Amino acid sequence: METFILSLDQGTTSSRAILFNHDGGVVETAQKEFQQYFPKPGWVEHDANEIWTSTLACIADVLRKAEVEANQIAGIGITNQRETTVIWDKKTGRPINKAIVWQSRQTQQICNELREQGLQDTFRNKTGLLLDPYFSGTKVKWILDNVDGAREKADKGELMFGTIDSWLIYKLSGGKEHITDYSNASRTLMYNIYDLKWDEELLDILKVPKDMLPEVKPSSEIYGHTVDYHFFGEQVPIAGIAGDQQAALFGQACFEKGMGKNTYGTGGFLLMNTGEEPVVSEHGLLTTLAWGVDGKVEYALEGSIFVSGSAILWLREGLRMIDSSPQSEDLAKKVASTEGVYVVPAFVGLGTPYWDSEARGAVFGLTRGTSKEHFVRATLESLAYQTKDVADAMVEDSGIELKKLRVDGGAVKNDFLMQFQSDMLQVPVERPKVNETTALGAAYLAGLAIGFWDNKEEIAAQWEMDTVFETQMEEAKSISIYEGWQKAVEAARVFKP
Numbered sequence: 001m002e003t004f005i006l007s008l009d010q011g012t013t014s015s016r017a018i019l020f021n022h023d024g025g026v027v028e029t030a031q032k033e034f035q036q037y038f039p040k041p042g043w044v045e046h047d048a049n050e051i052w053t054s055t056l057a058c059i060a061d062v063l064r065k066a067e068v069e070a071n072q073i074a075g076i077g078i079t080n081q082r083e084t085t086v087i088w089d090k091k092t093g094r095p096i097n098k099a100i101v102w103q104s105r106q107t108q109q110i111c112n113e114l115r116e117q118g119l120q121d122t123f124r125n126k127t128g129l130l131l132d133p134y135f136s137g138t139k140v141k142w143i144l145d146n147v148d149g150a151r152e153k154a155d156k157g158e159l160m161f162g163t164i165d166s167w168l169i170y171k172l173s174g175g176k177e178h179i180t181d182y183s184n185a186s187r188t189l190m191y192n193i194y195d196l197k198w199d200e201e202l203l204d205i206l207k208v209p210k211d212m213l214p215e216v217k218p219s220s221e222i223y224g225h226t227v228d229y230h231f232f233g234e235q236v237p238i239a240g241i242a243g244d245q246q247a248a249l250f251g252q253a254c255f256e257k258g259m260g261k262n263t264y265g266t267g268g269f270l271l272m273n274t275g276e277e278p279v280v281s282e283h284g285l286l287t288t289l290a291w292g293v294d295g296k297v298e299y300a301l302e303g304s305i306f307v308s309g310s311a312i313l314w315l316r317e318g319l320r321m322i323d324s325s326p327q328s329e330d331l332a333k334k335v336a337s338t339e340g341v342y343v344v345p346a347f348v349g350l351g352t353p354y355w356d357s358e359a360r361g362a363v364f365g366l367t368r369g370t371s372k373e374h375f376v377r378a379t380l381e382s383l384a385y386q387t388k389d390v391a392d393a394m395v396e397d398s399g400i401e402l403k404k405l406r407v408d409g410g411a412v413k414n415d416f417l418m419q420f421q422s423d424m425l426q427v428p429v430e431r432p433k434v435n436e437t438t439a440l441g442a443a444y445l446a447g448l449a450i451g452f453w454d455n456k457e458e459i460a461a462q463w464e465m466d467t468v469f470e471t472q473m474e475e476a477k478s479i480s481i482y483e484g485w486q487k488a489v490e491a492a493r494v495f496k497p
């Protein structure tokens with residue numbers, strides 16, 4: 001009987017279930033989009049129950065489409081949108097509020113207050129992160145402070161906090177497991193990435209009771225099993241967990257110090273493996289835990305871009321300029337340039353290297369001759385400029401020269417974007433055969449724990465190239481186009497609504 005690894009990839013806009021075979025190939029996928037809630041400007045929320053039910057539906061769908069029985073699943077890997085915060089009632093297992101999504105700015109005020117108290121360095125020195133609404137800690141505080149009765153319940157030990165991995169495992173295990181892994185814990189602003197512990201001082205500042213936090217585990221081990229009524233009668237080992245960006249780093253087989261990848265999903269995330277040594281950034285990069293595997297933890301440097309593929313979604317859903325995301329490529333290719341138009345998609349502020357949570361989106365360089373094609377092209381180009389901002393910071397901080405960039409995520413199907421990216425960075429951009437690298441990373445983590453794959457060397461040998469985009473633009477031209485972007489960002493940041 002052939003067996004498979006099931007990877008559950010719970011992203012910002014959709015839940016996915018993907019079956020992988022022993023060659024690391026995708027056997028079948030299932031995907032369900034779910035509702036995004038924008039209750040106030042800058043706020044983004046999800047319904048945690050819908051995240052769970054859409055995940056369950058994907059499991060059923062992928063098994064049915066692949067004609068695979070539940071007992072052919074050797075293990076499950078979980079990977080997830082990180083930082084997004086769920087708090088649920090211990091007794092009922094019901095969330096007490098909407099999940100606050102990583103993109104949400106609703107804890108801006110809390111961050112400002114903590115900064116005014118001079119606590120930026122306290123958080124940064126222990127967590128490798130910044131006092132920005134992006135991370136979970138202030139989201140937990142917000143829910144405890146703002147949801148009726150939440151604080152009292154938390155103090156009585158009646159609530160549980162989790163990022164999406166914890167929430168899904170809690171549900172899949174029938175409420176038995178309350179766990180997370182190093183990579184997810186390192187995004188909460190409450191976890192000390194040097195001591196590998198929930199940090200008492202930070203918990204105290206945020207007034208978060210420690211007993212509502214999940215137990216932090218390595219990223220690859222058998223944590224528990226699915227409860228049979230949620231998995232067609234089978235108790236399948238849940239054996240891998242990683243936040244989606246770290247999972248993609250693993251799925252791209254970036255196992256050696258200095259290897260990195262960039263993902264173009266809802267947001268954009270460039271991560272570089274820095275090995276067992278954490279590197280502290282001077283250019284707004286985050287120091288984060290990559291994973292805990294083989295009895296040791298490894299660190300990564302990360303540049304986070306809040307709006308990447310979601311700018312294309314905005315063209316489709318918000319502006320209705322395009323009918324589908326791939327159409328953006330056709331339109332962009334119809335014009336030779338944007339003729340000086342720049343779109344700065346700072347819809348929820350700017351992440352690395354600016355960390356300006358009050359900045360908002362802007363468009364520059366419009367003329368009477370500006371067409372939809374120019375506008376769409378400028379939006380696509382913004383994904384590449386933001387990546388260059390981050391890549392330059394990474395080179396400065398790590399001292400490692402960028403020789404090429406491995407890419408993945410929804411928007412890498414766009415050949416125009418990939419070519420423009422290579423032109424901006426002036427290095428080759430490598431797109432792998434398996435674009436589902438996030439899911440693959442979680443599958444590898446689970447597979448290693450149960451002996452489906454023997455070691456990282458076996459995994460690294462499975463990485464295969466689809467296309468290399470070699471630089472075509474002259475360096476001088478690339479520099480001058482990029483300088484226009486830098487001016488546009490500067491100008492956008494001046495305007496504070």
Ligand SMILES: Nc1ncnc2c1ncn2[C@@H]1O[C@H](COP(=O)(O)OP(=O)(O)O)[C@@H](O)[C@H]1O
Binds near residue numbers: 327
């Ligand atoms: N051909 C394309 N060109 C540009 N962007 C695309 C294309 N296809 C998908 N996208 C964008 O990729 C994003 C989805 O990527 P995905 O990796 O699935 O995201 P997530 O995991 O964050 O939900 C969407 O925002 C979508 O607009």
Ligand SMILES: O=P(O)(O)OC[C@H](O)CO
Binds near residue numbers: 010012013080244266
């Ligand atoms: O849903 P994605 O793929 O855009 O990833 C979201 C990140 O994990 C946020 O930190």
